[in-house]
Amino acid sequence: MSAPAALRALTGARQGRDRDLARNGLPVEPDRSQPLPRRLLRSRLAWLTLVMAIAYAVCLVLLYRQVVPDQEVPGGVSVGLGRDAVPIAARYAAITAIPLSLLFLWADRFRPQRFWVWIMTFGWGACVATYVAAGVNTWAASHLSIIGDGDPATGARAAIFVAPFVEEAAKGTVLFWLAILMRNAWVSRLSGIVLAGLSGAAFAFVENILYYGRAYRYAARTIGAVPPEQALQQTFVLRGLLTFFGHPLFTSMIGIGLAVALRSKSKTVRVVAPLAGFCCAALLHMSFNTAASLLSTRQQLFVLIFVAVPLVLGLVGFIVRTLFKEGRLIRTRLGDYVRVGWLEPDDPQPLSRLRTRTRALWHALFAGPATFLATVRLQRAVTELAYLRDSMDRGLVDAAGQRRERVLLEQLRALRSQAVITPVGHPTYPWQRLRRGAGRRAAVAAYPPPAFPGPAGLGGSFPAPGAPSGAPGPLGQTATRYSEVDPSWKPPGE
Template sequence: MSSSGPSPFAPGGPGGRGDQRPGYGPAPAPGQHAPQLPPAPHWPQPARRRTATLVVEIIGIALGLVGAVWLLAVILGQGGGVGATVLAGFLALLPLVGVLAAVAWVDRWEPEPRWLLLAALLWGVGVSTAVSLILNEAFAFYVMGATGSSLAASVLGTVVGAPLVEETAKGLGVLLIFLLRRRYFDGPVDGIVYAAVVAAGFAFTENILYFVQYSDVLTEVFVARAVQSPFAHVTFTAVIGIALGFASRSANRHSWLWLFPVGWLGAMMLHAVWNGSAALALYDVLYWLFQVPLFAAGIVLVVWLRNDEKATIGHRLSEYAAAGWFAPYEIQMLTSMSGRRAARRWAASRGAGAGAAMKDFQRAATTLAFTRQRALSGRYDLRTHVDERELLDAVVRARAGYLAAA
């Protein structure tokens, strides 16, 4: 991406005020002696903005919990019993932990807000699953009434109804995050993370339903869903997340109006092929010839996108380094996971305060890089301007914190 656009603030301080900041200037590399810092001058503090509320997250969590409680009542009402439901929940938890661990690995460069991820997870657990259960049954009843054939209702419900309803229910959660928390949506990797968390929550509840419903062949169902295909729903819905991720980097704020439907259609098609392979007794063939290569391609894509995030951090922070905000070895450290870990270990060895300050420094610098990327994508507005100023202040304060503790 071209570096044309708003220039980084001058090194004299945010907004080029020319005031000297405590801790400003190159920090010592791990193992080097910390330079003697001058006393902090009384520079004017930026006006504090009102702390952002968690209304969106709270509403999402509340809706998810309501849906989860209703689904629990449905499961118990189907005669599963408390013991069978607890066992199903435990078995469904195993693939969920694996999927969330993989998502955490993908999200290492710029971790998303935890409350927002919790809202996404519970949207999948409660809202998406409850909506899908109701609408899938309604679709099957409609087809049954129109055709008079239970076979047609079953096949069409599996191949057409389920992909349409479920990818809409899951995709709506990702879209709401994009629209309501767009400043935390910085590209395709973020889209994959949010979509994967929603889909993981959905698969968790759906697995419980399947494990209870087919308890007589529980081993076979567990192997098919939790061992062979724990990332199936994640793969489908990730297409929506990728599409919205590209929309987040578009200079056109309304690009999601056509990119979201593209991702939605892609997710439905993949889901329909997956369900169709089971309905047409071609599961084993399509699993090895289509699903496994698709999953492998997804892994390659995720690795490439993570490397692109690393490159974005390096390019954007290098522009601030040219303006005097970062030393070259700080950029090197910030664009290497091993370098970040080494810097945190070095800081932690100098005390808990230094360790916490180093974590704050890395977090603020990374967020700063993506804030500038957002600006270069044509989304430089007053909110971005304020974020940039505050993040630069946070970088300076954090650097001063670990230097002083060291």
């Protein structure tokens, strides 16, 4: 076979393996022999990220032009938020959005998603979902509201019967796209909760800006009303403190349904579970809007304490339980590789405990960038390996999983010597290294120069016995002393 024919055969075989991996939803290792710019230009995810970033920017600009400036409508002028209210409202909205998003990212610890996935999910909820929901809700309110002016806040029927389905569909669309593009990363229900929570927190962030800005602008334009800042703070207490959990809680139902579908082999479950998750999210959202629109303040407080708070605590308990469950699953699946000799017997325990993994990353952080990067890559590879083994055991992945399995095992073998697996003691912080280095320099300077032989032996750092401090020992042949002998001595009988 000629060289070109052999090259074509090799390329065809590699493309076939890549198609098998893609069919099973498994990642394909990039060709690291090519430069990074060429790999980015050939990456579909890189181009998709660029297109989506442009779409997010366009939706955000359109939403800004729709709600911030005053709009002329038939019969008058629709008052917008105003440019002066948006920065103030954004600061109050960030008080809730930032800690809530960080909390969801912290929960995604066993198999954290790529950074671009977090950004794309948050951007979708903040830009696309809010723009679509605002347009559809306004249109529905104009048709359903009897005394309202088209504003969703004035149409209770639109808030109860339209907004839950529209907003949950807008927030959950990105979850369906991610489930299609990277279903291998949805390894547990926790993955669905984290991504859904990020989309919901981003949606609530922009929606709170609209509500806070509307309260601020209304108080500023109304004679005899409370000061604008006070009106904004009252709205912040209601939406940012008492009911901040609403959107993330509702959308989490969709994430759980998708995660159940992706980890099941039954076609019925794969269809019913996402639909059930969406219906559950819309039902919870509808109940929340009904209570906010039709109940009195005392009744709303009763619903908040005895209905909403238990639901939130139940979701938190479910997340904690899932963390421990995933740890046991990783430990069990890594034990399969220990039994065949591909992993060390002591590997499953530290690599399946969140506390030990966190400590290992902390130790590696102060051991140098190379060690930290190797530790991160090893933990990601070993987690993917465990979940891949679980997928193969469930029958979700065919023989292509064995090729991905070999790649992960080779990565573990290459990273083991440099990564931190089982941290021991405390890490050496930079200031401790500087202090120890100064102490060693001072201690060495206090000793006299090395003297032979000295109590420390050859090359010791202590003076020889009987020699004055700092005096060098004998050098050359004078360092060897022989006992006195008779020069005329010879063996007897000679």
